[in-house]
Amino acid sequence: MTRLIVFLSVLTGFILILVLYTFKTFPVSNDKFDLKKTETTYNTHAAKVLEVTAPKEVEAAGEVVEVEYAPVVDLNTPQLVAGNKIFGQCIACHGKGGEGKASQKAPHIGGQYDWYIEKQLTDMKAGARINVAMNTILKGLSPQDMKDVAAYVTKLPWSKEKYLAAQQPAKK
């Protein structure tokens, strides 16, 4: 009986070693789980999906006509030219026509009195009026920049509808 137990134990040990050894040499190579390869495959696939799902009509139409609008404000003075340039920084929040954006909590400023705009900008920069959203932009604005941008904004039509109506396709 003891001999049988010893024999079985040795046999089990032997089988265990054999199993472990086979496991080690099991054909699961790193090659198959190469992260780089998986990434490349994924990217290629994603690019293909994008290509297939891209809107076809645009391609079929051949030519996408992008209407370029002439500036609503007649940039007939150097100050308005400068103001228009500065206003480029305001569009993201206040909109192209200064119509404001609820999503940014940015109010309508188009057509507002120039002195009021200038005063608000001055006050915000000085900290007399707190405006965290505009802080970064205000740091880069000089008193002259504020005058210039205010001169531009005051010329914008005093409503989004008027702004849209005033837009004219740019002459090429």
Ligand code: HEC
């Ligand atoms: C990151 C978004 C953002 C940008 C960019 C931005 N603004 Fe504002 N602006 C706001 C927000 C938000 C308010 C409202 C602040 C408040 O609640 O007091 C505001 C308020 C104002 C006001 C006060 C309006 C009023 O009726 O009192 C003026 C004037 C103004 N902005 C002008 C500008 C100008 C000019 C620029 C570009 C140089 C500009 N803003 C860029 C977000 C922005």
